[in-house]
Amino acid sequence: MKPFLRSQLERYAQRLEELDFLLSREDIMSDMAQYRTISREHAEVTQIAGRYARYRQREADLAGAREMLADPDMAEMAQEEVTTAEAELVQLEDELQRLLLPKDPDDARNAFLEIRAGTGGDESALFAADLARMYTRYAATQGWKIEIMSANENEIGGYKEVVLRVEAGAGDGPSGSGAYGALRFESGGHRVQRVPATETQGRIHTSACTVAVMPEPDEHQAITLNPADLRIDTFRASGAGGQHINKTDSAVRVVHLPTGIVAECQDGRSQHSNKAKALQVLQARIQEKERSERAAKEAALRKGLIGSGDRSDRIRTYNFPQGRLTDHRINLTLYKLLAVMEGDLGDVLQALAHAREAELLEELERT
Numbered sequence: 001m002k003p004f005l006r007s008q009l010e011r012y013a014q015r016l017e018e019l020d021f022l023l024s025r026e027d028i029m030s031d032m033a034q035y036r037t038i039s040r041e042h043a044e045v046t047q048i049a050g051r052y053a054r055y056r057q058r059e060a061d062l063a064g065a066r067e068m069l070a071d072p073d074m075a076e077m078a079q080e081e082v083t084t085a086e087a088e089l090v091q092l093e094d095e096l097q098r099l100l101l102p103k104d105p106d107d108a109r110n111a112f113l114e115i116r117a118g119t120g121g122d123e124s125a126l127f128a129a130d131l132a133r134m135y136t137r138y139a140a141t142q143g144w145k146i147e148i149m150s151a152n153e154n155e156i157g158g159y160k161e162v163v164l165r166v167e168a169g170a171g172d173g174p175s176g177s178g179a180y181g182a183l184r185f186e187s188g189g190h191r192v193q194r195v196p197a198t199e200t201q202g203r204i205h206t207s208a209c210t211v212a213v214m215p216e217p218d219e220h221q222a223i224t225l226n227p228a229d230l231r232i233d234t235f236r237a238s239g240a241g242g243q244h245i246n247k248t249d250s251a252v253r254v255v256h257l258p259t260g261i262v263a264e265c266q267d268g269r270s271q272h273s274n275k276a277k278a279l280q281v282l283q284a285r286i287q288e289k290e291r292s293e294r295a296a297k298e299a300a301l302r303k304g305l306i307g308s309g310d311r312s313d314r315i316r317t318y319n320f321p322q323g324r325l326t327d328h329r330i331n332l333t334l335y336k337l338l339a340v341m342e343g344d345l346g347d348v349l350q351a352l353a354h355a356r357e358a359e360l361l362e363e364l365e366r367t
Helices: 003-023 032-068 075-100 121-142 179-186 271-301 337-341 346-366
Strands: 111-117 145-153 159-167 188-194 205-215 230-235 251-256 261-265 314-319 324-327 332-334
Touching (some): 003 075, 111 121, 121 205, 324 337, 324 346
Parallel strands (some): 188 314
Antiparallel strands (some): 145 159, 324 332
16 A cells, blocks of 8 residues: 555544544534534544554455465465455555545435537537437436426427526435536537438538536525625426416516526426525536636646536547547547436446546645
């Protein structure tokens, strides 16, 4: 094990003793907010310290087994122990490296998934609908819930823009993340190459959509928006939905005046419900704008493998004639495009998660 890793892990063993002491104090036990905070840290530190204790035990076992190799009567049994201990130590070191990686607190959150049609007209809008269906099917395979927050459809069944809310339990996604952690690297430009249904000459067209994945804000954060900074408009909903939408001005559009960011919702039955959903999406978009600005500054100093998550970054190409999906950030090519479009995203998301872990580990080694 590298010295920097061992020194980091020794700190966790020390920190566990400190946390055990803090949790035994009456003043902390009587303060529920502080108690919960320390308990959460205690659970995380216990996991890491426990695995490191196991690693040190297996190191001692390995050293003992190697000494026994000199005894002819014990050599065969000692060699078996050496082989077993060495294999487990490799596994434990890999596990401990992953546990030490810095965690984004937003990774455990639910996500808003925003898909916008880009270049390509109607074909781009149809591709946006295909992407929405792909993510919806993937969510279904994970047992996640999907809710349409807002949708702007065109005349042929595509989406000019659609916002989905993805709800997943923390730890359900790749690398133990929630919905945002699992899907965050889907942000960026998605390009499709195929023969559109409206193409009579059989020519391949290229069109594009942009995807933005945003963590759902804390339920108490939306109310921190200054009402004076908001303009709230109501209007009559349009599109499919039955007779109800033609009778009431239940759709809501909210504009954040300082930034010009807009969110609207017309899918709910009531104006109150639509306003609450629009405020949620607005808050997420404002936070995403701030996050993107921070990421752009960081990217100017260090270009990460996965990129900044900016929607202008072209991240993936879906080539239908060749049945090929290519993720340009990690040079991943899969010849299973139809399966991916049916929601088989696991290989892609896992590869992106592993690439990010490798980046973080490099950063950890440099600190």
